[in-house]
Amino acid sequence: MSDSNALVPSHERGGALDLGGDSQDFVTAYIGKQLFGIPVLTVQDVLGPQRITRIPLAPPEVAGSLNLRGRIVTAIDVRKRLGLRDKDDDDPGMSIVVDQGGELYSLMVDQVGEVLSVPKKAFEQNPATLDPRWREFSDGIFRLDKKLLVILDVTRLLDFTSSIKQAG
Structure with missing residues (x-):
């Protein structure tokens, strides 16, 4: 996680990480006006606009691929x-890179927010x-x-990406 010290887990910043604690940490992202959260421990990196190469015959959700180091x-x-629906403007947005089964995925979002620590008791x-899709x-x-996170x-x-890997 090289782009922001704010994305360094609390146990690496000198704070004690208590997995049984009273709060959970999420990297927040906006898609449209909706706020979403991704568990901070699944996030590998946060990226600004990237050059993405289209992948022929990929499902519509797959924007393409990029080279990250x-x-x-x-x-x-x-x-x-x-x-x-697609965005109305030409803003390329940002990406949150996550590791899933040893593979890296760039989740393209409109904007990345902050790392937010929320009390577990507020979870619903x-x-x-x-x-229903969400x-x-x-x-x-x-x-x-x-706001609703x-x-x-x-x-x-x-x-859905497991079927892509099997087809390739």
């Missing part, structure tokens, strides 16, 4: 994965009013001041 990383368009199951990829929510389950979000 000599490693090929599959870029996933999270907007498409969540069933959202997905409400019935949450979009519910499929969400572990639950946290209600923050005037939807926690993404990276494993389920990337589940």
